[in-house]
Amino acid sequence: MSVNIARENGKKRVVIVGGGFGGLKLANELSGAGFQVILLDKNNYHQFPPLIYQVASAGLEPSSISFPFRKIFSKKKDVYFRMGEARLVYPEKNILQTSIGKIEYDYLVLAAGTTSNFFGNKHIEEEAIPMKTLSEAMGLRNALLSNFERSVTCATEQERRELLNVVIVGGGATGVEIAGALAEMKRYVLPKDYPDMDNNLLHIYLLEATDRLLAGMSSESSVKSAEFLRSMGVKVCLGKKVLDYQDHKVILEDGTEIPTRTFIWVSGVCANAIGNLPDSVYGRGRRLKVDAYNHVEGFSNIFSIGDQCIMLGADPDYPNGHPQLAQVAIQQGKLLADNLLRKEKGQAMKPFRYRNLGSMATVGRNKAVAEFSKVKTQGWIAWLLWLVVHLRSILGVRNKINVLMNWMWSYLTYDRSFRLIIYARKAKEVIDREKREAEVHWGEEGAPQR
Amino acid sequence: MSVNIARENGKKRVVIVGGGFGGLKLANELSGAGFQVILLDKNNYHQFPPLIYQVASAGLEPSSISFPFRKIFSKKKDVYFRMGEARLVYPEKNILQTSIGKIEYDYLVLAAGTTSNFFGNKHIEEEAIPMKTLSEAMGLRNALLSNFERSVTCATEQERRELLNVVIVGGGATGVEIAGALAEMKRYVLPKDYPDMDNNLLHIYLLEATDRLLAGMSSESSVKSAEFLRSMGVKVCLGKKVLDYQDHKVILEDGTEIPTRTFIWVSGVCANAIGNLPDSVYGRGRRLKVDAYNHVEGFSNIFSIGDQCIMLGADPDYPNGHPQLAQVAIQQGKLLADNLLRKEKGQAMKPFRYRNLGSMATVGRNKAVAEFSKVKTQGWIAWLLWLVVHLRSILGVRNKINVLMNWMWSYLTYDRSFRLIIYARKAKEVIDREKREAEVHWGEEGAPQR
Numbered sequence: 001m002s003v004n005i006a007r008e009n010g011k012k013r014v015v016i017v018g019g020g021f022g023g024l025k026l027a028n029e030l031s032g033a034g035f036q037v038i039l040l041d042k043n044n045y046h047q048f049p050p051l052i053y054q055v056a057s058a059g060l061e062p063s064s065i066s067f068p069f070r071k072i073f074s075k076k077k078d079v080y081f082r083m084g085e086a087r088l089v090y091p092e093k094n095i096l097q098t099s100i101g102k103i104e105y106d107y108l109v110l111a112a113g114t115t116s117n118f119f120g121n122k123h124i125e126e127e128a129i130p131m132k133t134l135s136e137a138m139g140l141r142n143a144l145l146s147n148f149e150r151s152v153t154c155a156t157e158q159e160r161r162e163l164l165n166v167v168i169v170g171g172g173a174t175g176v177e178i179a180g181a182l183a184e185m186k187r188y189v190l191p192k193d194y195p196d197m198d199n200n201l202l203h204i205y206l207l208e209a210t211d212r213l214l215a216g217m218s219s220e221s222s223v224k225s226a227e228f229l230r231s232m233g234v235k236v237c238l239g240k241k242v243l244d245y246q247d248h249k250v251i252l253e254d255g256t257e258i259p260t261r262t263f264i265w266v267s268g269v270c271a272n273a274i275g276n277l278p279d280s281v282y283g284r285g286r287r288l289k290v291d292a293y294n295h296v297e298g299f300s301n302i303f304s305i306g307d308q309c310i311m312l313g314a315d316p317d318y319p320n321g322h323p324q325l326a327q328v329a330i331q332q333g334k335l336l337a338d339n340l341l342r343k344e345k346g347q348a349m350k351p352f353r354y355r356n357l358g359s360m361a362t363v364g365r366n367k368a369v370a371e372f373s374k375v376k377t378q379g380w381i382a383w384l385l386w387l388v389v390h391l392r393s394i395l396g397v398r399n400k401i402n403v404l405m406n407w408m409w410s411y412l413t414y415d416r417s418f419r420l421i422i423y424a425r426k427a428k429e430v431i432d433r434e435k436r437e438a439e440v441h442w443g444e445e446g447a448p449q450r
Numbered sequence: 451m452s453v454n455i456a457r458e459n460g461k462k463r464v465v466i467v468g469g470g471f472g473g474l475k476l477a478n479e480l481s482g483a484g485f486q487v488i489l490l491d492k493n494n495y496h497q498f499p500p501l502i503y504q505v506a507s508a509g510l511e512p513s514s515i516s517f518p519f520r521k522i523f524s525k526k527k528d529v530y531f532r533m534g535e536a537r538l539v540y541p542e543k544n545i546l547q548t549s550i551g552k553i554e555y556d557y558l559v560l561a562a563g564t565t566s567n568f569f570g571n572k573h574i575e576e577e578a579i580p581m582k583t584l585s586e587a588m589g590l591r592n593a594l595l596s597n598f599e600r601s602v603t604c605a606t607e608q609e610r611r612e613l614l615n616v617v618i619v620g621g622g623a624t625g626v627e628i629a630g631a632l633a634e635m636k637r638y639v640l641p642k643d644y645p646d647m648d649n650n651l652l653h654i655y656l657l658e659a660t661d662r663l664l665a666g667m668s669s670e671s672s673v674k675s676a677e678f679l680r681s682m683g684v685k686v687c688l689g690k691k692v693l694d695y696q697d698h699k700v701i702l703e704d705g706t707e708i709p710t711r712t713f714i715w716v717s718g719v720c721a722n723a724i725g726n727l728p729d730s731v732y733g734r735g736r737r738l739k740v741d742a743y744n745h746v747e748g749f750s751n752i753f754s755i756g757d758q759c760i761m762l763g764a765d766p767d768y769p770n771g772h773p774q775l776a777q778v779a780i781q782q783g784k785l786l787a788d789n790l791l792r793k794e795k796g797q798a799m800k801p802f803r804y805r806n807l808g809s810m811a812t813v814g815r816n817k818a819v820a821e822f823s824k825v826k827t828q829g830w831i832a833w834l835l836w837l838v839v840h841l842r843s844i845l846g847v848r849n850k851i852n853v854l855m856n857w858m859w860s861y862l863t864y865d866r867s868f869r870l871i872i873y874a875r876k877a878k879e880v881i882d883r884e885k886r887e888a889e890v891h892w893g894e895e896g897a898p899q900r
Contacts, residue, residue: 001605004646044599045870061511068869070643077645083599083871100603129877139875146880149494149533153550155451193520195527196454248879261879398859398867409848417848419518420495421533424873425589427579429698429711430596 001101003038005080011036014340015096015105017086017274019046019069022306022329023111029337031076034344038080038105040098044068047134048394050326051403053174056137057181058145058416064402066134067395086112088275091299097275099437107340110288110296110304111333114269114324117285123245128265131174140264142421144182147262148190149421152197158259162248164202165260169242169250170267171208172215173361176225178264179206180363183232188414204234205258207250209241209267214369216323217359221369224378228363242267269324271308283310283321290314292351294336305332315353322354326393331355362386365411452551453488455530461486464790465546465555467536467724469496469519472756472779473561479787481526484794488530488555490548494518497584498844500776501853503624506587507631508595508866514852516584517845536562538725541749549887557790560738560746560754561783564719564774567735573695578715581624590714592871594632597712598640599871602647608709612698614652615710619692619700620717621658622665623811626675628714629656630813633682638864654684655708657700659691659717664819666773667809671819674828678813692717719774721758733760733771740764742801744786755782765803772804776843781805812836815861 007013012035016023019041027039048065055062069081084100089108096103116132118125129140144166151163166182168175182204191199206213206229212222213229213236226236241253249257271286281297283289288304289297292314296302306329310321322328332352339349358372362383370382377385387407394400410416457463462485466473469491477489498515505512519531534550539558546553566580579590594616601613616632618625632654641649656663656679662672663679663686676686691703699707721736731747733739737760739747744759746752756779760771772778782802789799808822812833820832827835837857844850860866 001603004603043871044595045872061513062872063511063868063870066870066872068643071865071869074642074645080646082603083596084603127878133875134872135875138872139877142874143877143880145494146533146883150883153451153454153532153534192524193518195524196530415521418513419521420513420516421493422495422512422516422584422588422874423876424592425583425585426873427589427593428577430593433596433600 003082003098003101003103005036005038005082007104008036011078012106012344013038013104014107014109015040015103016109016111017041017096018110018112018272018306018308019043019081020049020111020113020306020329021326022333023109024072025330025333026109026111026305026337027073027079028076029334030340031073031079033337033341035078035340036080037078038082038103039069039073040082040084040086040096040103041069042083042085043134044070044081044083046072046395049132050390051394052131052134052137053178053181055134056131056140056144056178057185058141058418058420059181059410060403060406061418062134062138064399064406065394067399072395086110086274089277089302091277091302094301106301108302109336110274110302110308111306111329112272112274112308114271114285114307116265117268117270118265119268121244124242124265127245128169128263130265131178132269141418142423144262145419145421148194148197151201152194160201162259162261164197165205165258166203166262166264167205167207167250167258167260168264168266169207170265171206171210171213171236171238172266173359174266175206175208175264176213176229176361176363178266179204179229179234179236180232180367183229183234184364184414185416186233189416189419193419205237205260206234207237207240207242207252209239211239213238214361216325217361217369218371218376220376221361221371221378225361225363225369228367228369228378232364232367269307283312285310287321293339293349294332294352303336305329305336311352314351317356318354323359325359327357328354360386360389453532453548453553455486455488455532457554458486461528462556462794463488463554464557464559465490465553466559466561467491467546468560468562468722468756468758469493469531470499470561470563470756470779471776472783473559474522475780475783476559476561476755476787477523477529478526479784480790481523481529483787483791485528485790486530487528488532488553489519489523490532490534490536490546490553491519492533492535493584494520494531494533496522496845499582500840501844502581502584502587503628503631505584506581506590506594506628507635508591508868508870509631509860510853510856511868512584512588514849514856515844517849522845536560536724539727539752541727541752544751556751558752559786560724560752560758561756561779562722562724562758564721564735564757566715567718567720568715569718571694574692574715577695578619578713580715581628582719591868592873594712595869595871598644598647601651602644610651612709612711614647615655615708616653616712616714617655617657617700617708617710618714618716619657620715621656621660621663621686621688622716623809624716625656625658626663626679626811626813628716629654629679629684629686630682630817633679633684634814634864635866636683639866639869643869655710656684656686657690657692657702658686658688661689663688664811666775667811667819668821668826670826671811671821671828675811675813675819678817678819678828682814682817719757733762735760737771743789743799744782744802753786755779755786761802764801767806768804773809775809777807778804810836810839 045066054060088097116130287310307324360370362368366380368383495516504510538547568575738754742764757774810820812818816830818833
């Protein structure tokens with residue numbers, strides 16, 4: 001296996017790991033600037049995480065919030081896409097070892113984002129349903145719908161209760177948004193779909209370990225979002241820490257047990273791992289410590305941007321690091337492109353300063369919270385703002401139209417269109433290949449050894 | 451587990467296995483006619499098989515050609531949907547044993563359709579990619595796209611050849627249509643997506659064991675469709691029988707070997723199995739032999755309609771049985787609803803006569819073949835007809851709009867929108883449940899025994 005891209009005379013090569021908001025912005029900005037850009041991602045598409053919860057709750061199709069990298073780059077001759085996973089860095093050799101072979105770089109940018117953090121609990125890791133990726137969102141949708149189907153025919157009241165309780169752990173934006181979406185599904189869709197199900201048996205729990213929802217926002221937004229959710233029938237439980245999940249029961253620190261077979265985990269993230277960097281570069285949540293120019297600590301040609309990195313003590317407004325938000329990643333990607341050009345021209349690089357454009361979370365129809373520097377708003381204005389901001393940010397005219405149409409349809413009909421339980425069948429060829437790749441061991445030389 | 455539906459006084463219960471064209475038509479026609487109708491399907495949605503090949507070739511999303519049963523029946527109080535699989539019939543007790551427990555019936559209608567027939571070859575069954583269901587179509591799409599990705603980085607020319615050869619076995623409508631769709635993808639999409647792939651290395655083979663394509667249609671249509679496909683670069687190989695698939699090579703009867711890792715099997719079907727019926731009821735391809743009223747041979751209250759049954763010597767125009775087409779199933783479903791009502795009223799039932807509304811197959815843009823009683827047409831008129839007929843037949847306004855928009859978009863842009871490799875993650879709860887269900891053994895009494 002090899003990346004199969006020849007070096008170009010006189011062009012420095014920038015290898016970007018991860019095509020999320022940061023990596024994609026960087027690649028697009030670098031295109032046409034005299035570099036050879038290689039973007040590596042484990043998926044063949046860019047995705048739009050803020051709407052993943054709508055895929056999980058059957059309101060959108062995954063294709064509406066994702067976009068094939070090859071289509072994005074089809075007119076950019078200097079940007080190469082490769083599907084694969086980064087494994088190890090050999091900084092002294094400027095080589096990145098990946099699942100598709102080794103790649104030489106002049107500049108390496110780690111923009112691989114985060115993954116769900118189960119805080120070391122194996123039961124939870126195995127049994128909980130995370131919601132970070134489109135694949136997980138589809139899995140949650142399928143599990144949710146098949147649990148509902150199952151609740152109609154199951155043998156015991158105990159099992160029925162487990163099947164109909166939905167427990168969401170984590171009161172950040174994702175937890176709030178999926179709780180709201182499921183509450184609306186319960187209210188508007190399920191009674192029609194399941195005339196023989198007792199809707200009162202279906203309970204949606206939102207558990208948060210701290211004393212408020214939306215910790216990243218103001219306390220007004222926290223209070224209002226909890227109020228919205230409660231008015232929609234969600235059992236919002238604050239100050240409740242989850243200890244374990246056993247025998248279809250979520251076990252809380254205070255001894256309470258909540259029976260459920262739909263145990264959704266959106267409680268925290270840690271940065272995606274990359275091997276062979278010194279331990280000293282890791283900050284909290286496995287994030288890579290970077291300086292004001294996004295250099296990974298101690299390296300002059302390895303950078304990290306977005307959720308995977310943490311910038312400590314460099315941005316005066318955020319001495320303890322930035323929140324893990326799309327805007328931070330996008331602004332870092334844009335500045336880094338600029339800085340790489342400056343560096344090539346022998347100019348001084350500019351330090352990063354995050355410009356907070358505001359934050360928002362939606363709970364349901366006409367219900368959202370939003371805050372911008374000095375303005376805070378809740379309710380339908382916030383909700384409309386949320387719609388506009390997200391629609392604008394989705395990549396591609398086609399996708400924008402699709403999402404808008406789906407939203408209008410759902411708003412008018414109170415319906416969720418995509419209540420289908422479908423698992424793509426995995427071809428044996430694909431299974432075999434994945435097994436082979438997982439068995440490859442990576443030697444010191446950066447060459448695969450079997 | 452139990453079906454959890456109470457008998458209603460004075461209402462006969464009709465249990466329908468399978469919600470395809472025939473079963474769904476029957477359920478809809480029976481609704482409001484004084485029966486209690488239970489429809490059992492292993493999926494929670496009705497699907498539209500004629501367009502499954504467009505899902506596989508990334509032109510449509512699965513949701514556009516499927517429709518949740520619960521939504522279809524949400525206003526029909528006398529039709530109950532249950533998700534599950536039929537296992538055994540106990541005719542003497544009027545009980546159907548299913549994966550969700552036993553169901554009593556007054557009338558049982560088997561409308562479970564067909565599954566891929568691998569003619570007993572285990573290698574082919576394991577390794578080939580079938581395309582009968584949406585799940586398989588999504589699997590094919592994912593496999594195809596990941597094989598293309600892989601071809602860019604693979605180690606050897608041999609592997610590259612295997613990854614870029616696509617071999618389709620079976621020259622029926624499905625084979626012709628998927629071959630045409632992939633040829634267009636090769637021509638219009640892949641050169642843009644993979645500027646570094648040598649498009650000449652990608653070969654699409656369509657292998658057919660008999661001497662013509664589209665055996666169900668006239669020889670004019672056969673010849674013309676082969677001509678269309680060849681003009682689009684498909685290697686159409688007639689009279690080629692596949693013996694085996696080994697080490698990424700398709701082995702033909704004449705000794706030829708074609709290397710491929712995308713081995714698509716659309717070569718034949720056999721009826722879905724149902725246990726505990728006497729051997730004598732099975733005709734060719736495991737189809738259930740029925741009389742002119744769709745009674746399964748020897749039973750007065752068990753019926754079979756659509757692809758799962760074969761009506762021998764009853765319809766004068768089709769003494770050897772009907773073709774396995776949507777129209778046959780729909781017409782049988784409609785007549786059976788009528789006949790069950792007649793029977794209840796003590797009237798004589800009417801024998802089935804198939805009214806052939808014509809048949810068609812599409813090959814590519816402006817290229818299709820169509821024939822109606824005396825008219826045969828090929829080219830863009832046939833293609834337009836094909837579009838109109840299929841669009842009309844898709845269930846739901848929403849889906850019609852979706853499909854039309856996708857078709858217009860693809861026609862104008864030469865693009866395929868859904869080039870995403872996504873596998874839904876399976877939650878452990880769902881995996882465990884499937885395992886449990888597979889382990890249940892069914893006793894003589896129709897009760898599950900563990």
